[in-house]
Amino acid sequence: MDYAPRPEDVRFLLDAVLGASQQLARLAPFAEVDADLQAQVLEQAATFVGEVIAPLQRDGDEIGCRLEGGQVHTPPGFAAAYQAFVEGGWPSLSAATEDGGQGLPAVLEAVLYEWLAGANHGFTMAPGLLHGAYECIRHHASDDLKARYLGKVATGEWLATMCLTEAHAGSDLGLVRTRAVPQANGCVRVSGTKIFISGGEHDLTPNIVHLVLCRLPDAPAGPKGLSLALVPKVLDDGARNAVQCERIEEKMGLHGSPTCVMRFDEATGWLVGEPGRGLAAMFVMMNAARLHVALQGIGLLDAAWQKAHAYAQERRQMVAPGADRASGPSLIAEHPAVARVLDTQRAWIDGGRLIAYRTALQLDIARHAEDAKAREAAQQWCSYITPVLKAACTQQGFDGASACLQVFGGHGYVREWGIEQILRDARVTMIYEGTNEIQAIDLLVRKVLPDVGAGFAATLLALRDELDASRDVDADAQRRLAQLRYLTTQIAMAAHAQPRLPYELADDYLRLVMVTLLAWAWARIEQAPGAGEAHARAAAAFRRWVLPEFDMRAAIIKKACEPQG
Amino acid sequence: MDYAPRPEDVRFLLDAVLGASQQLARLAPFAEVDADLQAQVLEQAATFVGEVIAPLQRDGDEIGCRLEGGQVHTPPGFAAAYQAFVEGGWPSLSAATEDGGQGLPAVLEAVLYEWLAGANHGFTMAPGLLHGAYECIRHHASDDLKARYLGKVATGEWLATMCLTEAHAGSDLGLVRTRAVPQANGCVRVSGTKIFISGGEHDLTPNIVHLVLCRLPDAPAGPKGLSLALVPKVLDDGARNAVQCERIEEKMGLHGSPTCVMRFDEATGWLVGEPGRGLAAMFVMMNAARLHVALQGIGLLDAAWQKAHAYAQERRQMVAPGADRASGPSLIAEHPAVARVLDTQRAWIDGGRLIAYRTALQLDIARHAEDAKAREAAQQWCSYITPVLKAACTQQGFDGASACLQVFGGHGYVREWGIEQILRDARVTMIYEGTNEIQAIDLLVRKVLPDVGAGFAATLLALRDELDASRDVDADAQRRLAQLRYLTTQIAMAAHAQPRLPYELADDYLRLVMVTLLAWAWARIEQAPGAGEAHARAAAAFRRWVLPEFDMRAAIIKKACEPQG
Known part of the structure; x- marks a missing residue:
């Protein structure tokens, strides 16, 4: 009953509908990335996700994460799976080759993250912000910071966080109070408490790179006074920085991912980008992150659909209208109400995918097209369509998972079948990343x-x-x-x-x-x-x-x- | 932050909109039940629910029920609260006075159960089936069975269950296999395993009366071969009957109510109603039960609304459109998206209530009107409108609770605020009772x-x-x-x-x-x-x-x- 990615479904959309290969072939870095190579990457991704990540889903929920003496322990198997994920080169799929990445298109990474979310949403949170952090450091950090952090983040050797929210500052980041005080040696001392930090602390990597929205002493009130600081868990000399996980939240779901309250006590950090331009630097992360959240909605919906579809092909109840009464109870898949649910969710999954993959392709075009106008048009597409996908696909991820749960009747409400976990996990996608x-x-x-x-x-x-x-x-x-x-x-x-x-x-x-x-x-x-x-x-x-x-x-x-x- | 019933809201709907008092005054048993008495009952119910039942909500979820050596332990405080519930006469609110009941209208009982569900859905499950079981025994059981069970069930001294579902027989009860073999002394021996039995075992009452859908040895296949048997946990001589709770389910929510797998091993029971008429006897229970499930949806939605409304009146984020920028961030209640959620859910709550209370009034008319045509018309109303209310109010209970959760942003997803529990609890109402x-x-x-x-x-x-x-x-x-x-x-x-x-x-x-x-x-x-x-x-x-x-x-x-x- 574990979720299994189905690469043939995705390749049909990419190749037959979107003509992805032809579009990518026109971009210089992907001249060599032909349909065969893409297919190969997707096959390997499907195998890895299905065999290594999906089986950890249940323990991720039931055992979850725990905090002991400031140390967060992730669920059984997560650390080894993450290690395999790094060794397979998956975190760096779309990172530039000069930074140690694979240099593959964003659209393949999008598919990977959709599958990861379908297989194990909790696990997916760990590397989920990595690529955004990589882009943020790449575009906004100083050469010195890049030399120290970019490679490790590109390869996933170190994981990263986005530290935005504070107890009183959620949707309204302009209210952020965390202070960053510049020091003579060029670093800043960061103090404040951040909440809802996914992967703020864990045992997956030896270091964690926090990107912290903060305010310099002389900064104006509101969003224009926000800066961004990079604050590592462990400093260059191996000393532990003054960053502590104070609590992990008890949540409705997503127990495989530690949602941390992080306290910074004059922690050492360095500004990323210009003072007062923290939100702008962050937005590089947020657009990609929002597309990935949309894909989480699709992945979760597909996982729910796979379970409901399998159940509907096994369970028999009542004779369906039009079926032969003498053959006894029909498969519930033959009942119109069930068929309607399953077909409608497939319409959302494949329709949503097509729009999301098109958007990921536009990300590739926006980054790599030679023609400035083409880059601009692609950027515009992403700017308009990303929020649409984020909201609509996550709402459908939740509503559709609920519809799929309903296919199970009472069995859907008990843990055994795993469908109620999907519903609980999916709920958060309607909230986070805006x-x-x-x-x-x-x-x-x-x-x-x-x-x-x-x-x-x-x-x-x-x-x-x-x-x-x-x-x-x-x-x-x-x-x-x-x-x-x-x-x-x-x-x-x-x-x-x-x-x-x-x-x-x-x-x-x-x-x-x-x-x-x-x-x-x-x-x-x-x-x-x-x-x-x-x-x-x-x-x-x-x-x-x-x-x-x-x-x-x-x-x-x-x-x-x-x-x- | 506990839910509190608001009797004035309900009285406006009953008195000013529905003219409930005038309608009830025309029914002989309620000649004395004037608006003042109704108001008094509702005030007392509100106080009891708010002060005794609501505070147990959180422990009901977090501690939940546990099974130890065949014995189910309900959450802390539940047993004492149930005792107080019985002593207050609440289980017998609408039972006939000759059976030891209060003889009050069904419409007041409907309000009571809406409030109970809003306060503590898990607790509400315990007495939730009592009135249906009472009606079932009253209308279908032999005089001997009535003498032994009707009074105890009417007053709630003993709780009752409906044992319908089996692992392979959910929506399709015609597939039920549990056997009842008649004995020379007039009893039947019942054997089989029932699942999803709410309150199948617990520590709230000294005896539990199971109403079990079963099949006599010579019965035809399908629904027409179903009979109904009353199987008590404890027999007249104080001996334990051969009924065991094998497991309690791990569920998405509703942890305050034990959902039991019940095994009957040649347990002693007695038929209720004619052989082969088990479903008909059960339907007496199911129509009333379905209206109560609709009211659970409304109660849960009102509970979610109360939380979201309170939060929206405290939390400030961003300046609302049209608000004075100089006054700083607005209450989120002033933001159009939040106002829309809150007003829309109120439309569902009070609109749904009006239809549900009207239906409960029709139940009173169907039972007590002198004129047969009036009884028939009222019965028709209940027959048509009950499924509408059951489905629509429970779907809104869930969807609306999700909308209210969204008002909290990330805080809605963590346990602390209690809103995610409402969403988890509410989900089951879309499934059970059909x-x-x-x-x-x-x-x-x-x-x-x-x-x-x-x-x-x-x-x-x-x-x-x-x-x-x-x-x-x-x-x-x-x-x-x-x-x-x-x-x-x-x-x-x-x-x-x-x-x-x-x-x-x-x-x-x-x-x-x-x-x-x-x-x-x-x-x-x-x-x-x-x-x-x-x-x-x-x-x-x-x-x-x-x-x-x-x-x-x-x-x-x-x-x-x-x-x-």
């Missing part, structure tokens, strides 16, 4: 509305052009893209008289965008060479059960934008 | 479609007649009632060509009915004397964010009913 409500506001208020939707519309043109208006489903998707554009304008106009309106409608707008993207995705998937019977069923389920949300969200938005009596 | 999918099929396929919706339409006429078409919101609700009727006919017609269709659409249909009922509820609540500012906000939230689901479900149904190419 709550889903923050994602919606980021999309609509911060990104789309400032230019009245012009930039967003331009970005979405690429999708319209990939559709063929002579086919019904394509034409339908195009019509929805146009309607989305119209509704964007409506919100922009109504916001003049009702300044709270965009904040009220942000969730509806984000859902509208996601359903539109899914309409594009299913038009593409269904017609790709090699699409199978399961794809046809998922496409039909999408149109019957998911797509109607579009009109509902559109109606909510239209009504709210009517002039107020 | 999964929500079974409820939907029960409504549409078994009850509505057989007469092409005529009986259901007749039942809903009562709602139409309570609305005043000269008011906009009333006219809107009436229009939806008419549309519901039209769509019912559409499904009935389309089902001829597509026999699976009603099963596929059952969930959409049930949701459509629920949103229609809520439209009626909010038209009534908003215009009742004494409706306040919070009601106006919830009514507006209902119309903005909940009501649009009606058109979405209607569109799904319409599209599915189109003739197939």
Whole structure:
């Protein structure tokens, strides 16, 4: 009953639908990364995830992490598995070769992290921030810091954290109080308490590199006064730095990952990037991290789907409508209510994947395209679509896991089958890396509305052009893209008289965008060479059960934008 | 932060909106149960639930139940609290006075159980099946069995269980294998293993009365071969019967209630009702039980709302749109996304309550009205509306608790605030007493479609007649009632060509009915004397964010009913 990655499903989406190989071949660093090499990497990743990581899932939940004398012990097997993960070169999959990485595309790394989350969400948290930390150090740290930390972080020899949240500063990072006091020797002394630090302390690596959002003594209040400091657990001379794990949280799930309260007592650190530019440096980490959280939602949903699908192919209850009564009880997969759940979740999994993999490909293009305009367009895509994916895929990860749990009836509610763990683990993805409500506001208020939707519309043109208006489903998707554009304008106009309106409608707008993207995705998937019977069923389920949300969200938005009596 | 019942909220709905006192006064047994007496009962219930039951919630989850040597130990304080519950006469609230009960209306009992679930869902499971067992024994048991068991069950001195599910027989009870072999002395020997038995074993009462679905040796296969046996834990002579708790389940939540695997080894029992009529006898229990499960959903949602509301009135993050920047971060309650969650959940809580209390009143009418037609009409209402409430209120209990958890951000995911427990506890209500999918099929396929919706339409006429078409919101609700009727006919017609269709659409249909009922509820609540500012906000939230689901479900149904190419 362990989750098993299915590389053939993913390769169909990458090769037959997205033409990933052709796109990557145009980028200089990936000239050699042909379809065969990609397939090989994915096969190896699938084997590693399925054989090494997935079997640790249950103990990760039931035994979990414990804190003893300031030391965090991860669940049985995690340390050895992490060691194997490093030795396999997986942490450095997309890191540059000059930093000791594999130099492979971000899109392959995205697939790896989706699978890791499906196999073992708790374990995945450990290396989950590594790549973001690597990018952050690479782009913002001094040469000296790079020389000391970049290689170790690139290879995963040392793990990293993002220390943002404080007890009183969650969504509002402008309230962060942790102080960093510059010293004569160029370091800073960092003091403060951070909460919700995933992997703040553990026994997986000999050192941990904390990236800490903090405030210099003379800094202004609010987000513009924030700086970023690198604070290692262990200093260059081997001495322990003044960083302590004070507590690990008792959580609803994700017991395989220690969520730490970290106290910094004049800990030694060094600024990364300019003073007052801490949030900007952090954002490098956050965009990649948000895409990975979206992929966690998809991975968790796929894990839940695999369990429910297997159960529905074994369990018999009642004669399904239309089935032969003489054959006795039917497989529950044959009951319409169960088939609907399974097909609908597949529509979300493969549709969500296609959009997420497309976004990961855009990350590769944004980093490596020769043409500045192409880089800019790809960057724009990531900026708009990442919050949509983060919110929608994590919500579906939770809601869909709940629907899959329901397939088990009472058996779903007991630990034995492992499905309730997925639901508990998945819940956090709607919260961390910016709550889903923050994602919606980021999309609509911060990104789309400032230019009245012009930039967003331009970005979405690429999708319209990939559709063929002579086919019904394509034409339908195009019509929805146009309607989305119209509704964007409506919100922009109504916001003049009702300044709270965009904040009220942000969730509806984000859902509208996601359903539109899914309409594009299913038009593409269904017609790709090699699409199978399961794809046809998922496409039909999408149109019957998911797509109607579009009109509902559109109606909510239209009504709210009517002039107020 | 403990949940506290708010009797004034409930009395507004009962008195000002439903006119419960006038309706009850027309029923002979309640001639004396005036508004003052009702108010007094509710005040006492609120105090008891708030002071005695709510404080045990956390230990119920964290310490939970344990099985040692066949004996189940309930969480600290549960046994004493249950003793106080019995001494207060709460288990027997609506039992007949001749059986030792209080003879009060079912609607008051419904409120009590909603509050109990909000305060402590795990504790509530213990007495939760008592009233159903009482009704079952009262209507179906022999005089001898009644003399021995009815009084003890009526007063709650002994607790009761429903033993239905077996490992291979969940939703499909026709597969039940437990055998009952008649003996010369009139008893039966019951053998088999039942799973998911809430309170199958515990330390709350000296005896436990199991009502066991079983099969006589000569019984036909399937549901018509099922009989019901009463099997006590302790026999009349004080000897222990051959009933053992083999295991208690490790569950996602509801740790305060032991979910037992019960083994019967030729245990002594007696048939309740006719052989082969076991399901019919059980249904007496199940209809009342399903309404109570709906009320659990509402109670849990209200508990989640109370926590989120309190937190939103304390926590400050970011300046809300339109707020004065100079005053610093706003209360999160002032942020539109948070206000939307809180107002929408209130719309579900008070709207759901109104429909549930109306249904409980119909239970009273069905039992006690002098006029047979009035009894029949009330019975019809309960038959149609109970599955709607069970499915929709429990789904909202879970989804709404998740929305309330989100208000806490990361703090919602840790145990400390207690909100994640509500989410874990609430999940089971969507499964037990018939999964929500079974409820939907029960409504549409078994009850509505057989007469092409005529009986259901007749039942809903009562709602139409309570609305005043000269008011906009009333006219809107009436229009939806008419549309519901039209769509019912559409499904009935389309089902001829597509026999699976009603099963596929059952969930959409049930949701459509629920949103229609809520439209009626909010038209009534908003215009009742004494409706306040919070009601106006919830009514507006209902119309903005909940009501649009009606058109979405209607569109799904319409599209599915189109003739197939």
